[in-house]
Amino acid sequence: MICSMDKKFKPIRIGIIGAGYVGLTTGVCFSDIGHQVLCADSDSSKLERLRQGESPFFEPGLEELLRKNVASGRLRFISDNTELVANSDVIFICVNTPPKSDGRADLRYVEQVAKEIAFALPDEYRLIVDKSTVPVHTAEKVTETIRRYRPDAKSFDVVSNPEFLREGSAIEDTMRPDRIVVGASSDRARQLMREVYQPILNQTKAELCEVSIRSAELIKHGANTLLATKISFANLIADACENVGANASEVLHGIGIDRRIGEAFLKPGIGFGGSCFPKDIAAFRHTLQTVGVSPALVTAVEEINDTAYRRFLQRIERVLWVLDGKRICVLGLSFKANTDDLRNAPSLRIIRALLKEGAVVSAYDPKARAKAQHAVPEVKYADNPYAAAEGSEAIVVCTEWDEFTQLDLPRLRKLVLMPIIFDGRNVINRASAEAAGFTYYGVGH
Ligand code: UDX
Ligand code: UDX
Numbered sequence: 001m002i003c004s005m006d007k008k009f010k011p012i013r014i015g016i017i018g019a020g021y022v023g024l025t026t027g028v029c030f031s032d033i034g035h036q037v038l039c040a041d042s043d044s045s046k047l048e049r050l051r052q053g054e055s056p057f058f059e060p061g062l063e064e065l066l067r068k069n070v071a072s073g074r075l076r077f078i079s080d081n082t083e084l085v086a087n088s089d090v091i092f093i094c095v096n097t098p099p100k101s102d103g104r105a106d107l108r109y110v111e112q113v114a115k116e117i118a119f120a121l122p123d124e125y126r127l128i129v130d131k132s133t134v135p136v137h138t139a140e141k142v143t144e145t146i147r148r149y150r151p152d153a154k155s156f157d158v159v160s161n162p163e164f165l166r167e168g169s170a171i172e173d174t175m176r177p178d179r180i181v182v183g184a185s186s187d188r189a190r191q192l193m194r195e196v197y198q199p200i201l202n203q204t205k206a207e208l209c210e211v212s213i214r215s216a217e218l219i220k221h222g223a224n225t226l227l228a229t230k231i232s233f234a235n236l237i238a239d240a241c242e243n244v245g246a247n248a249s250e251v252l253h254g255i256g257i258d259r260r261i262g263e264a265f266l267k268p269g270i271g272f273g274g275s276c277f278p279k280d281i282a283a284f285r286h287t288l289q290t291v292g293v294s295p296a297l298v299t300a301v302e303e304i305n306d307t308a309y310r311r312f313l314q315r316i317e318r319v320l321w322v323l324d325g326k327r328i329c330v331l332g333l334s335f336k337a338n339t340d341d342l343r344n345a346p347s348l349r350i351i352r353a354l355l356k357e358g359a360v361v362s363a364y365d366p367k368a369r370a371k372a373q374h375a376v377p378e379v380k381y382a383d384n385p386y387a388a389a390e391g392s393e394a395i396v397v398c399t400e401w402d403e404f405t406q407l408d409l410p411r412l413r414k415l416v417l418m419p420i421i422f423d424g425r426n427v428i429n430r431a432s433a434e435a436a437g438f439t440y441y442g443v444g445h
Contacts, residue, residue: 011035012196015088017081017113019046021057021170021275021341022131022163023094028065029174031075033199039077040084050077058340058367061171081113085120090127090196092161093117093142097132103282105135114142118149125155127192131163133224133280135287136217139183157189160213162220167274168338175200179207183216221284225298228277230265232304238268238444239311248444249426268444270398270424271308273335273344278305308443309346312424313353315441319420320394324358327417329392331385332399332425333365333372340367342375346424347398351376354396364388366401386415393418400425409436 012035016027019041031037041047046056053067069075078084085091095109110132117128128146130139143158160183165173180201182193190210200206211219237255238248248268256263272278281298288295320326335345342348345368354361355378362380365372369381382388385404389395389412397404404427413419419438421428426442433440 009034009199010195012192013087013089014038014196015040015084015091017041017084017091017093017117018095018109018132019043019050019056019077020094020096021059021167022165023092024050024055024066025059025062025165025170025174026092026094026131026163027075028062028069029171030196031069031072032065033175035074035196037069037075038084038088039075040079040081041077042079044079047077047079059167059170060338065171081116082120085117085126086122089125090129090192091117092129092131094131097134097279097283099279099282103286105133105279105283105286107134107138107141110134110138110142111145114145115149118146118153121146121150121153121156123154125157125188127189128156128158129161129193130158130217131161133162133220133276133283134160134217135221135283136214138217139213157184157186158213159184159189159193160216160220161193162216164220164223166336167341168336176204177206179209181209181211181216181219183211183213183219185213221280221287224277224280225284225301227265228272228281228305229297229301231267231269231272231277232301232308234266234268235271235304235308235443239307241444242311249442251444267400267426269308269400269426270312270346270350270443271305273346274341275343278302278344309349309424312422312443313350316354316394316396316422317357319422319441323354325360326358326394327360327362327392328354329385329389329395329416330354330361330363330379331365331388331395331397331404332401333363334368334399334401337399337401338367340365340371342368342371345398348372348375350396350398350424351379355379362388362390362392365399366403386412390415392416394420394422397421397423397425397427400427404428409433409438413437 014030014035014037016023016039019039027037027039053070055063093113097105100106139158139160180197184190241248252266256266285295285298333347364382364385413436421433421438421440423442430440
């Protein structure tokens, strides 16, 4: 863990507005490295749970750090943004930026918070930080909003400090990031941001990228778009491999081993989901269109991602023929492993399509059951993969949970009615599945 034993360390009063995945993780980590953190959210029931040390979502290690820092008094949850602005030197905006129907980021919450900050600004300097993922020019708009509602505001800066944390490893990504990007236009703002991140910068190899505000905003959308491009490229190769009878794992390893390319984010599957990639890529496409740059590459990435789960479904239908009345077991529901997040989860699209065809669906997920019960109540949920698979005519894997690599396949074989596995994440070992008597279909094989 990062600790702030450095004698020169000066705790900073930090305010976080929006205690969602990003804001809560950021607040918890800042308090853990020694800062004094106030966290506000407009959802009072969420605040109540947080005060009790209960995380509103599953994220490895988060609840322990939350409890530790609430107990130490360094992390407090409040409902009033005015109180937060009065008592924080650095204020992070971490509210959600959902997509509009045309892909544009809906910035109403960011504007609302900017107005609230404006009305609450004291005479003393305040640093306002955009951490929510936002399109280029947003920091300028936040500055403009504050000036418009508080023409008398004396001393403040707005900086862009995008987050790069992945759900499932959010604490590790925050505490040991590859880089910390700060887009600022004043020395005072840059210096204060260095102090905020000092313990992390001192004790990790994280690179501090101090850039212009617009560059920082573009780094975030650019990074997510490139990662999504790699995934769609992998899915394109997988599609080609299925059509020509090659093996995508071999092909992508052969491509990714080149250090200029890298193997990370080259795993084919049923497509990327989550709260970030689909929305950020759509927002970036919209930005490109607005500034007169062709969005063709981004559009292709989106199209391939949409094809990935459809292609998988077609394969299931081709093999199983009539789906009406077929008993199908879905293993894994969350959009990726180590989270209970179902936002844009490909599993939900697949389950809804199977249900529409009349299939009888059972499911198991180590963490996402409660949320899934709410989203698709027609499914029969089980406590473990074996109970979910009992009597099924096909197993469909939708999430890359580590647990599924350890399945007792001979035991599973005895429980199912028909031994067929469709592995949408290539997590089950084909040879072991076949040795246990299953017919195995991976993606790109
Ligand atoms: C969100 C964005 O979607 C993401 O792009 C960005 O990088 C960070 O913020 P996330 O943290 O996953 O991601 O969003 P969410 O879990 O929905 O959390 C947002 C929180 O802000 C919620 O708890 C919501 O109640 C709160 N909120 C929203 C406010 O406190 N005030 C508001 O006006 C609006
Ligand atoms: C992403 C970014 O990685 C993070 O930096 C950003 O700030 C927030 O968005 P997250 O959405 O939490 O993080 O998860 P990530 O690990 O990026 O996975 C996104 C999706 O891509 C998942 O559905 C995952 O299953 C899928 N994926 C990932 C693939 O299909 N193949 C891969 O090789 C990698």
